[in-house]
Amino acid sequence: MMKYNSSIKSVAIGLPETYYTNDMPPFSEIPNLPKNWWRNWGMEGRYMVNKEKGESCSQLARKASLGAIEKAGLSTQDIDLIIGTTCTITGWSDKEEDRIFPGISEYLKTELNCKHSAMTMEVNQACISFLVALQIASDYIKTGMYKNVLICSAETFTQIADFSLPSSTLFGDGAAAIVIGRSEKEGKLVSSHYKSIPTYNDIATLQWKTPTNKPGKEFIRPYFTLGEDAPTQMQTFVPQNVPEVVFKALEKADASLEDIHHFVFHQPSKMLIRMWAMGIGIKKEKYTTTVEKYSCLSSASIPMTLYFALKNGKIKPNNTIVLAGAGIGWGFGAQVWNTENINY
Known part of the structure; x- marks a missing residue:
């Protein structure tokens, strides 16, 4: 069996329009923040989706994915596998607020008009989901099963934040996507x-x-x-x-x-x-x-x-x-x- 090296070809991001500092509501109104909370955690602000503007986890995922595919010099028809990761789970879709499944990968295959044979997959290992997805993609590419894999990690944690608790200050919203493919030189995991x-x-x-x-x-x-x-x-x-x-x-x-x-x-x-x-x-x-x-x-x-x-x-x-x-x-x-x- 022929084996291939895998290489990260491109990366792109998707962010909401609006930025919130710690001095802006709802973050400035959260009660009982422990002493040195901001200094220890280090957050000074974050981007946050606005549903009234049509922003959602899936919309950010689409933007990042299109960017990564374009920057890789490919078309959506070149993608053989899509791996989606999100911890948000509920409320990720722009079509149904309480959607849990199908996941982001299925949404992206449809919205990006990928070829019929493209496979989809979801990975949920919390904050290291992207690393796990990269490992899976690299292993598939090495065996020759897939040539071009899109990995998209999208999060809108502000939509599952309890703004009466300090923990709601820790997260922001955004998406990032990469294309990983066969290496023509020495790129590899x-x-x-x-x-x-x-x-x-x-x-x-x-x-x-x-x-x-x-x-x-x-x-x-x-x-x-x-x-x-x-x-x-x-x-x-x-x-x-x-x-x-x-x-x-x-x-x-x-x-x-x-x-x-x-x-x-x-x-x-x-x-x-x-x-x-x-x-x-x-x-x-x-x-x-x-x-x-x-x-x-x-x-x-x-x-x-x-x-x-x-x-x-x-x-x-x-x-x-x-x-x-x-x-x-x-x-x-x-x-x-x-x-x-x-x-x-």
Whole structure:
């Protein structure tokens, strides 16, 4: 069986029109924010969808996907597999507010008018869904089963936020998509490593409930819930496990820190990213942060950060990079990539 290398060909993003700082409602009106909340988490603002303007998770996904396909120099008819990721789940569709299934991948196949034979797939591993999707896509391409794969991660967490709780401040809305295809040169996924620690799976959850400021059955819907002691608990295991999977992936790649040109992390908080960097032993210029301006974008945060790292000249052709992060549940993953020319 012939084997192929897989390469990230392009990345594009989709953002809502309106930007909200911490000083603007509803974020400025959230009661009982703990002392040093903003300093510890690091969010200064975020983009937020406006349903009255027709904005939705699926609309952002379509915009990012079209951009990625175009920048890859392809047409929608060239896509063989579409992988969608979102933690939003309910309320993602612009057609039905409470739609859960079918997922984003099926929506994109229809809206982009992809060929009949194109396969669709959903991945839900919370914030590291994009990494899992990349692994799946790369493995399919290596076997020759697919040639061009579209991965789209789209999140509208503000639509499942309980604005009576501090945790509602942590997320923003946005989408990012990549096209991954066969490598013509040396681009490839060199190595990867993953682990799971479900012991802490009740720290952060998506629950059916009513917000504390709106009691009543008519307001029952899924809301993101962060445990009261979650920030403290996270610091006992999240900071050390991302460096651990990074070093495992580097070991498999027979690479050292000096071989890595740039790190692209998931963006849960400024403090956690800083702790990951310290645990790995890299300085600020070796990684990009987007959490300040865009807040946490869950599964879309790694491809969104990849986009800005490329745009700011931090990643160039023929670089070796690391993508890494953690996802509630809790899963951890790291990948080492050799890049070709990633269009953005």
